[in-house]
Amino acid sequence: MEQEQLLSAAYPKNKNKATTRVLLSSAKWVLKITMWVVFIAWVVLMFIVPSEFGSDVYDAMVDSIDGTLYGTTGATFLIMGGPILLIAFLAIPYLIINSKEEEEQLREKKDKKIPRFHLKTFPVLVDGPFGVVSAAELIGILLFVVFVIWAVYAYTVVNIIMLPSYGEETAEEQRIIMVRMTAYIFGLTALSCLAFLFLPIARGSILLRLINIPFEHAVRYHIWLGNLIMFILTLHGLTYFAEWIMRGDFLTQLLEWRSDAGANFAGVICYSFFLVMWVTSLPPVRRRYFELFLYAHQLYILFIIFMALHIGQTYFSKAAAGIFLFMLDRFLRFWQSRRAVNVTSATCFPCGTVQIVLSKPANLQYNALGFIFLQVQELSKLQWHPFSVASSPLDSKKHLSLLIKALGNWTGKLRGTISSLSGEEAQLELPFQPNSKITASVEGPYGHESPYYLMYENVILVAGGSGISAFIAILSDIIHRINEGKPCLTRNVLLVWAVKRSNELPLLYTIGVESVSPYLYDKLTLDIQTYVTRESEPMLEEGNGDSGVNSSIFPVSNGSSMSLLVGTGHIIWPGVYLVVSTVGFVIILGLLDAYYINPFGISKWWYLGILFLGCMAASVLVFGGLVVGLWHRWEKTSSTEESEVYDVAQHDEPVERKDSCREYLARSSTVHYGCRPNLKEIFGVMSECWGHVDIGIIACGPQTLQSSVARECRSQNFGRKLSNPIFHFNSHSFEL
Template sequence: MAEKSAYEPLLEKGRKNYDYEKTPLFLSCMKWVLKIIMWVIFVLWATVLVIYPLELGDQFFLKWIDATSHTLFGITGSIFLLFGGPLFLIAFLAIVQVAIFKKEEVQEKPASKKARFRLWTFPVIVDGPFGVVSAGEFIGILAFSVFIIWIASVFIIKDSNSSSVSAIQSLWEKSVLMLEITGLRFGLIGLFCLAFLFLPVSRGSILLRLIDIPFEHAARYHVWLGHLTMVIFSLHGLFYVIAWTMKGTLIQELLDWKNIGIANLPGVISLSAGLLMWVTSLPPVRRVQFELFFYTHQLYVVFVVFLALHVGDFIFSIAAAGIFLFMLDRFLRFFQSRSTVDIVSAKCLPCGTVELILSKPASLHYNALSWIFVQVRELSWLQWHPFSVSSSPLDGKYHIAILIKVLGDWTEKLRGLIMNISDQENQKKALLQPYRSITASVEGPYGHESPYHLTYPNLILVAGGIGISPFLAILNDILHRINENKPCSPRKILIVWAVKKSNELPLLHSVDMESMCPRFSDTLNLEIQTYVTRESEPSLEEGAVHKLQGSSVFPIPSGSAMSVLVGTGHIIWSGIYLIVPTIGLVITLGLLNIFYINPYSISYWWYKGLLFIACMVASVVIFGGATVGLWNYWDKSVSKMEVPEDFKKDSIQSHQTGNHETSEQENFTSTIRYGVRPDFRDIFGSISEKWGDVDIGVIVCGPPTLQTSIARECRGQNINRQKNHPIFHFNSHSFDL
């Protein structure tokens, strides 16, 4: 074991000099122009929302309707353009931004000489109903909360002083009217929330790619917005129920279905579906009955459709843009998940972990901190499970690997399937019978637009159990880049790994660092601290811990690889897929007005709301489907150009992953402690003293309690930071629904 510590300064002779290309002035200017335009559009859009409840907002809204409603699309088109137009415009500009500057932005730049705070990596709330919240997220939560309180307060004050309320002398009648008006206002506020609700849950959204927020983080924003939206919609319904009860017309009002105006019964159905989704999504229910949560969440279709029937087309158009973008994403995911993917190899490890290596085309790109959703049809046609990748994009062009901890029924069945096939194949070898293939369906990969782990010169990777999986990918990625002389900022890495049993230790030692990057220690200072929490002493002979064996299955591939039809895939095709259905929606609505609504004087609100939903679905299916067909044809054309020999060589290498023993001399510092848990205060304090005034990227992957502990320590170290101490940048890589 080498004596060099990760705390020691790097030897200058061991550094590699990378040439960091400067972006041409024209492209830099264009980049800033696009950013400024998008910010101006967003600020104007937000301004419209803020002034909407004011008298100024009323005047602006009436002038806007008067100026734009005399078109083919009428008042529905005016409202859709006002509330949804800016969102589409920002998305279209985002396509240009990501397409032109994607390559430039993923290149690592020289590290800053002094450490700097960043809003999105500074945890301010580490425990509570929101979990770990960064300063940037806290500002967003605060701003949105202020917006909701502002608009609700203005509406209440404005309505209580209105002439219609003041003219009523009876206190009882005034109370009933105020309850109904307040319920109406909460319904409108709920629509504003709904306009944002579906944006974070669109896994491949160009908007998420623009601001580089991965789906596992954005899903939390969807949860927060979902709770807020359902609270507001519940108040909307509650105020009406109280008012109708006071009037003695509750049953009649609940069953009322007006043709002109708001139809109450569809609203009751929509709210009931929403409440069922909300109750089953609460942590006490979701954690115990996850499948119940998952299946009831599909009621979002009922919720949205009956909401459109409830309010009609022009009111529904306030929230239609975000819903349409989600529909596009969901349709694309549906197509991608229909194809089967070869499992190139499947391995059951003694530590209760399954390794799957999946086939992918060379044209499908991902980074080392990506996620995929996997379905194995031999086990279930409905269950999809998220897993972080454990391989680097530089490990091979034609495969991607994941590690799965056997914890529940689905993973138990998966391990049993692999072991049964392995036993059958061992019996059939003498008879030369073909192996039984295993296939899976895959959605993804999803994740950060850029590999942010490569931008920190100093890294602390904290893992709990199977949380080591993405860090294997990071380690592989960094070693490959150092060996191939590619831009790579990390030069000091500390890995802190806590496991329950020592039989899990071979996972980390499966990376053959020396063969992957000979003499990597000349450039990279690596230290690994492992904590075995439920064993007081080693249970294996010294050296045996480094062996990784298990039952393996190597089925003959059928040539089915992962589909490139993914929102985070080819940006040009992703952009075309966004633009064409949007144009198709405009065409579909125009044709509907020309040939049906206007000639036949269709005026029923609920019916026009249904037609609006139908146009959205038709645009996604017809125009989006045509785009997907062309995209798929292009993908197959590119796949035919791939060299079969390269695929075979890459597959053979992937089979050999982990089937080695580490060298006797390790060029990094490694310690294993038994019967104790890591003392993060001591670890981070020692780092602060020895690494100096630098930026340290802290990435944690593990249970919520581990994330909370690391976030609390990062916050404490940053708040009490002294002049020559580092700044710890907290990053979570844990998927938790």
């Protein structure tokens, strides 16, 4: 009888839970299908517009909206930019629902899961100018190439059809007209590509979070698009130069600043800024003169301003949505980076690596494969450098750690500064001098929206040198989750780490786990294979713990914890920020049209273009600033509440013993001297050992290592038998 009562009491709860899950799943699929329909319709429109039929359809759509307050500009922005913003709006509830579903998927492990290929994780190209390219990325590249070729062809056909409408022109005049129209074609094509240029570099963009592509990967797409746009804009400018030379008024046309058409001189200035940014971003220049590249890229502000002056508001509105989303992201980053973040400790290792521990709020959310941008004012007030987070979100409620290897000028200065702080003052236990500190600012954390590495039961991590920092975070996260009974599908992990010298080995023991539960040995099979390539035998004083540490400082700065304004975990506040700012832009643009542009008959293209850009900036500053202010107040309140709960419930104890974790890592480790890892042999052994399963491969290191790992993944997949696993290639590295 009691059992029946218990079952009847539990049944409604289970039924309500199942109903809620079905409703959430249905809502997610409705949102997903809607976003796909909007995106496909937008892409189809982009493809058909260059044709005569598409041009007629587009003109009809503009004419149907043109009668509103916003006129042709509003119609163009709605048609070309509206779909992007609509997808971003729909992504807000989708991401909220998806985060809950992913948690359920991790909790409810499926015993039978059929391995299958994924376009995003199947490497197709592993060498060449594009680096490692997946099947999904190759499809995107081909689509852009096809679009550019098709657009130029279709626009040219339309121009040939329109040529007789210009009247009885001589053959020479017809040639000049065709050259001018060809230049116009290149301009329209470049403008279509510009609609995508700023989307990949909005670091905390909802769109990037929607497709689960972190900024470290998306920045490659920005580089590819930048090169393509540079090529098209060069053709655009050269063909206009050819037309002016053919007309015999080159200098007059070059300096012309027309009000009823494109301002030529503004276009020349705009192209000059883009050219400087492009030249300084070329690999030989960027790698040797990184500071020059960094400072030159700030010219994007002037590039956008003069582009608006050059093409006017109607044409500018075609690419405005992507620029608007970037402006929103940049404004958030500005406010987050204004805060001085407390560096609670810094540790130097003899291998040239520095461990920095930053203070963070207890409710900051991020994934183990995250990264931040770090600025140290004592080194440079303008330079921001990206670093992988070397700690799990479960390591500490109050701290986040980085492992930074001194490889370049900036990182070398950072290590020197920390070493000087730990020198005489640390040894004599003297108080720090006023200038003996590190003033750090942080942007991020950024990264994958979901911890995809937890979705694989079998994982192979391949690291080169300092690339181990990201995998320290992953291992720590997996161990924490298994220890604490949190959702985690990973059960087999192979770590392959190649280093030059054995003095880098102590880095592995920075994993922030105080203790290892006894049942961890039964739930996680960990195999660490380390290859010391430039030493033939172990050093006499080689250790596996703190023996490699030669200096430590507590603390080295005064500041507060990191800001919550930018991160991968929160979605409601970024969603409100996006929606309110967009609505504010529509309101400001409508007021400007109603009370200034239309009553006073403002018609100058360049002036309207700068007014349109000004409305975008004003909406971000005023409406977006209002949301940021409320967000900041919520952050203070929630951080205080979380801190109080944390202080009562638990405390971080960095001095606590880690012997059990070190013992576990030592038992799982094998060190090979004087050789490099044989990936073919390693992958082959794992293929035979694990069988017909999905294996997640994550590579972190230089481009050569990533290419080698991707090549072996591709080889294993192409030559696999039905009983062999499928290797899914993922990379984690950042190179601007």
